[in-house]
Amino acid sequence: MTEDTLIDAESASRVGTIAASATGEVNRRDWQRWAAAVGDHNPLWFDPDYARANGLRDIICPPLFLQYAVLGVTHLEVLRPDGSSGAVSGSLAFPRAPKRMAGGESFSFHLPAYHRDQIEMVRTIESIVEKRGRSGSFVLVTWYTVYRNQDGDLVAEASTSMIARP
Amino acid sequence: MTGKQVSYQVFFEDVGVGDLIPALTVTVDETQMFFFSAATCNGHRIHYDREWARTVEGYDDVLVQGPLQAALLARAIGDWIGGRGRLVSFSVQNRAIAYPGELLTFGGEVSGKRLTGEGAGLVDLDIAGRRDATVLMPGTATVQLPRRGTPS
Numbered sequence: 024m025t026e027d028t029l030i031d032a033e034s035a036s037r038v039g040t041i042a043a044s045a046t047g048e049v050n051r052r053d054w055q056r057w058a059a060a061v062g063d064h065n066p067l068w069f070d071p072d073y074a075r076a077n078g079l080r081d082i083i084c085p086p087l088f089l090q091y092a093v094l095g096v097t098h099l100e101v102l103r104p105d106g107s108s109g110a111v112s113g114s115l116a117f118p119r120a121p122k123r124m125a126g127g128e129s130f131s132f133h134l135p136a137y138h139r140d141q142i143e144m145v146r147t148i149e150s151i152v153e154k155r156g157r158s159g160s161f162v163l164v165t166w167y168t169v170y171r172n173q174d175g176d177l178v179a180e181a182s183t184s185m186i187a188r189p
Numbered sequence: 190m191t192g193k194q195v196s197y198q199v200f201f202e203d204v205g206v207g208d209l210i211p212a213l214t215v216t217v218d219e220t221q222m223f224f225f226s227a228a229t230c231n232g233h234r235i236h237y238d239r240e241w242a243r244t245v246e247g248y249d250d251v252l253v254q255g256p257l258q259a260a261l262l263a264r265a266i267g268d269w270i271g272g273r274g275r276l277v278s279f280s281v282q283n284r285a286i287a288y289p290g291e292l293l294t295f296g297g298e299v300s301g302k303r304l305t306g307e308g309a310g311l312v313d314l315d316i317a318g319r320r321d322a323t324v325l326m327p328g329t330a331t332v333q334l335p336r337r338g339t340p341s
Contacts, residue, residue: 053228060224061257062215063264067272077272086276087256087263094230105241106234122246124235125255127328129280186283 029120029153029162029189037115042166043146047093051138054088084136089170089179092136093144115148117187120162126184134178141173149182162187198271201310201334204299210314212296213265217253219289225257253287258295258318258326265295266316266330273335277311281328287320294319297330310336 051068058068066073067083074082084092097108107123117123136142146168154163168181219237226236234241235252242248259281266276287293297316304310311331318326 056224057228057260060221060228061260061264062221063260063267065264065267067267073272085260085263085267086279087260091229097230097232102232105245106232106238108230108232124252125283127280127282128256128259129278131278132276 029117029160029187030151031116031118034115034117034151038148038151040148041145042115042148044144045093045095046141046143047095049084049089049092049136049138049140049142051082051084053092054084057088057091058085079135081137084138084140086130086132086179089136089142090144090168090181092142093170115151115164115187117162120187120189122188124186124188126163126165126186128184129182131180132178133180134172134176136172136178140178142178143171145169159189161189198273199269199334201302201312201336204302204312204334206299206301208299210265210269210297210299212294213261213268214292214294215261216292217257217287217289219251222251222253222257222289225254225260229254229256231256248286248288250288253289253291253293255283255326258283258287258293259328261293262295262297262316262318262326262328262330266297266314266332269297270332270334275333277331277333279328279330281316281318281326283326285320285323285325287318287325291320293325300329308336310334 055068068085069082071082102108146166149165149167151164154161163184163186165182165184170179172178222236235246236254237251239251242251263279295318297314299312300315301313311333314330316328316330317324
């Protein structure tokens with residue numbers, strides 16, 4: 024990598040490697056707080072009788088919450104100056120492109136997740152490419168993530184991306 | 190939590206290409222943004238520190254979280270597919286930013302429907318979060334809807 028690219032050699036060398044892996048327990052209070060913050064009153068997340076009447080054995084975790092069930096604990100001292108933790112991104116830094124925002128996310132959901140399911144997440148760095156948009160060059164990072172439950176069953180797959188700008 | 194909802198279930202047979210799913214209209218405010226950041230352990234100052242958002246990152250105000258917009262889109266889908274519907278896939282891109290106080294609309298349109306080899310009814314959707322005519326978050330989703338006359 025040369026100096027006129029936004030992608031430093033250390034980051035570029037990590038394509039294909041595991042960015043992060045984590046295990047977390049799905050917790051109904053956590054997903055219900057998330058749903059409440061979204062204003063999402065779907066009774067599948069809240070009402071066991073309703074969930075059972077609809078073919079589930081209990082209330083289920085909202086599919087989009089699954090990604091947060093494995094979040095670890097980040098101490099204040101290790102936050103970046105912008106307040107973000109870097110934990111989910113595998114601490115890719117991009118010193119030449121420090122402003123980051125979510126690019127997009129693409130999920131496939133295979134199984135419901137229930138309260139107290141143990142989820143194992145493995146996230147690999149799929150690609151790091153520099154692109155040029157209307158407002159100049161930016162870095163597009165794409166991760167591929169797999170979520171499995173305590174039985175080893177595939178619960179969800181995700182491809183997520185982040186944009187980092189100078 | 191609101192009271193028990195009256196169950197209405199949309200079935201695979203009921204939908205056709207071009208059908209619109211009911212749009213969800215939301216004006217996100219800073220309180221909702223605070224709770225969403227808390228619920229997702231998101232410390233990014235761009236969502237709560239206006240001075241940081243303006244002076245360091247060059248925006249006019251704090252930004253509505255992209256994942257909150259995605260969650261609002263998924264909420265609109267979940268409300269439409271009902272208790273027996275399942276979200277099979279969900280894909281969105283963050284195309285434009287949104288500020289608190291703006292009226293945002295989340296909706297979708299049926300782009301296709303098909304049966305799997307096992308006979309499950311899948312419906313494809315083009316989905317989007319919008320501010321007026323501006324598409325903030327385009328995407329696609331696939332949902333499974335129950336078929337009439339089947340138990341699940």
